[in-house]
Amino acid sequence: xxxxxxxxxxxxxxxxxxxxxxxxxxxxxxxxxxxxxxxxxxxxxxxxxxxxxxxxxxxxxxxxxxxxxxxxxxxxxxxxxxxxxxxxxxxxxxxxxxxxxxxxxxxxxxxxxxxxxxxxxxxxxxxxxxxxxxxxxxxxxxxxxxxxxxxxxxxxxxxxxxxxxxxxxxxxxxxxxxxxxxxxxxxxxxxxxxxxxxxxxxxxxxxxxxxxxxxxxxxxxxxxxxxxxxxxxxxxxxxxxxxxxxxxxxxxxxxxxxxxxxxxxxxxxxxxxxxxxxx
Amino acid sequence: xxxxxxxxxxxxxxxxxxxxxxxxxxxxxxxxxxxxxxxxxxxxxxxxxxxxxxxxxxxxxxxxxxxxxxxxxxxxxxxxxxxxxxxxxxxxxxxxxxxxxxxxxxxxxxxxxxxxxxxxxxxxxxxxxxxxxxxxxxxxxxxxxxxxxxxxxxxxxxxxxxxxxxxxxxxxxxxxxxxxxxxxxxxxxxxxxxxxxxxxxxxxxxxxxxxxxxxxxxxxxxxxxxxxxxxxxxxxxxxxxxxxx
Numbered sequence: 001x002x003x004x005x006x007x008x009x010x011x012x013x014x015x016x017x018x019x020x021x022x023x024x025x026x027x028x029x030x031x032x033x034x035x036x037x038x039x040x041x042x043x044x045x046x047x048x049x050x051x052x053x054x055x056x057x058x059x060x061x062x063x064x065x066x067x068x069x070x071x072x073x074x075x076x077x078x079x080x081x082x083x084x085x086x087x088x089x090x091x092x093x094x095x096x097x098x099x100x101x102x103x104x105x106x107x108x109x110x111x112x113x114x115x116x117x118x119x120x121x122x123x124x125x126x127x128x129x130x131x132x133x134x135x136x137x138x139x140x141x142x143x144x145x146x147x148x149x150x151x152x153x154x155x156x157x158x159x160x161x162x163x164x165x166x167x168x169x170x171x172x173x174x175x176x177x178x179x180x181x182x183x184x185x186x187x188x189x190x191x192x193x194x195x196x197x198x199x200x201x202x203x204x205x206x207x208x209x210x211x212x213x214x215x216x217x218x219x220x221x222x223x224x225x226x227x228x229x230x231x232x233x234x235x236x237x238x239x240x241x242x243x244x245x246x247x248x249x250x251x252x253x254x255x256x257x258x259x260x261x262x263x264x265x266x267x268x269x270x271x272x273x274x275x276x277x278x279x
Numbered sequence: 280x281x282x283x284x285x286x287x288x289x290x291x292x293x294x295x296x297x298x299x300x301x302x303x304x305x306x307x308x309x310x311x312x313x314x315x316x317x318x319x320x321x322x323x324x325x326x327x328x329x330x331x332x333x334x335x336x337x338x339x340x341x342x343x344x345x346x347x348x349x350x351x352x353x354x355x356x357x358x359x360x361x362x363x364x365x366x367x368x369x370x371x372x373x374x375x376x377x378x379x380x381x382x383x384x385x386x387x388x389x390x391x392x393x394x395x396x397x398x399x400x401x402x403x404x405x406x407x408x409x410x411x412x413x414x415x416x417x418x419x420x421x422x423x424x425x426x427x428x429x430x431x432x433x434x435x436x437x438x439x440x441x442x443x444x445x446x447x448x449x450x451x452x453x454x455x456x457x458x459x460x461x462x463x464x465x466x467x468x469x470x471x472x473x474x475x476x477x478x479x480x481x482x483x484x485x486x487x488x489x490x491x492x493x494x495x496x497x498x499x500x501x502x503x504x505x506x507x508x509x510x511x512x513x514x515x516x517x518x519x520x521x522x523x524x
Contacts, residue, residue, distance in 0.1 A: 163382040170366065226373060
């Protein structure tokens with residue numbers, strides 16, 4: 001860890017990064033933002049922005065259930081619940097019974113209500129309010145190790161899923177005629193997003209997680225012409241927002257998560273203008 | 280008629296499809312010969328798309344679909360290529376024709392880039408359908424006719440035993456359609472496959488088809504274009520002298 005800290009200090013000779021908690025936060029940002037930026041490309045192409053928002057909200061229920069069941073590990077409770085929730089939404093969506101928007105909204109509001117019901121019992125919610133806005137300055141070296149492993153795992157799975165998922169986004173029936181198991185692929189992607197969201201939520205917060213998934217990818221979409229450019233822009237903008245936002249939050253004394261999101265929103269506005277000029 | 284390859288055919292034997300108590304297809308039997316262009320005609324709701332979906336194995340059906348050689352022995356595998364009528368997708372997606380085709384034929388995720396070999400393969404696929412110039416074009420900016428060529432290129436890889444095309448009702452002008460059909464005729468000559476086309480343009484059917492099947496839940500009549508167009512069943516469905524549906 002000391003070696004990594006040393007490198008960071010050499011690269012970023014800023015006052016802000018004298019402290020280890022800022023270095024840890026920086027490393028977390030460097031791991032999280034590209035992960036979310038990459039997954040975000042397909043979330044926007046697959047029109048799943050609303051879905052990932054609902055997924056973030058379900059973290060509240062996950063923790064609530066974890067408490068009811070007496071689990072001490074919040075992360076595990078959130079992960080298990082997030083994945084189950086994601087698969088459920090996916091299955092209901094595929095059964096085609098009602099419009100996707102409506103289904104997701106039902107799931108989202110139910111999970112928020114259920115989470116609040118449990119967490120706010122006896123006026124205890126203040127204990128969990130950090131979950132809403134996240135706290136990236138509380139990242140420990142051990143968390144970083146988990147994040148690194150998650151990043152590697154996600155990228156590997158992502159590599160396997162991407163092409164069939166792309167075929168599915170363009171035309172599911174055509175994809176099926178080519179032997180792609182579209183439902184399995186879609187659910188696999190949804191689970192991947194669920195895992196990434198749950199891993200990040202403690203640092204970014206329920207209210208902002210979706211912005212980190214969607215904003216860089218949406219900006220990238222405005223600038224890119226090919227799949228590769230989309231991924232590159234999205235990851236680049238996610239990283240830049242993370243870096244700039246975290247640094248700015250130190251000097252402005254603002255919430256790191258919120259500052260990062262504001263910076264990505266600025267990137268989005270710029271990307272829209274660039275797109276308008278090109279047209 | 281033209282019969283470049285008499286070796287095999289696809290044998291549909293009494294195909295029926297029911298959904299929710301409704302009969303969509305009733306005992307459809309026909310042969311689709313290798314090296315021939317078989318054209319399916321009929322009015323809207325006649326079950327043409329249903330038959331295609333049954334052929335592609337996407338909906339359950341009664342009856343048997345066999346792929347048989349000249350001696351009537353089963354060939355175990357039937358590989359189908361499919362060109363859908365329309366592609367309903369998000370036209371703003373950052374995705375080139377090359378990205379799309381590469382995602383179908385290569386395992387390497389296209390967001391990491393496209394390898395040299397795959398690039399060459401995609402170019403070849405597009406060359407085969409006279410659409411090489413489209414490689415770098417965003418998929419969402421292709422015209423109806425261009426998109427149809429891209430989809431044809433995709434349907435031909437891997438080489439199918441049966442190519443199924445659902446002809447677009449709109450979005451392609453007659454000139455574009457003629458060029459597309461000429462490409463198809465060229466492929467029919469050079470490749471070992473059967474072609475089934477759902478068509479809405481009876482002028483083209485008369486000009487290009489080797490075998491015509493008139494469908495109305497079941498097969499009303501089938502034969503050469505001359506035979507079918509002269510039949511009383513055809514007059515009943517399309518009226519006499521009226522050649523466009």
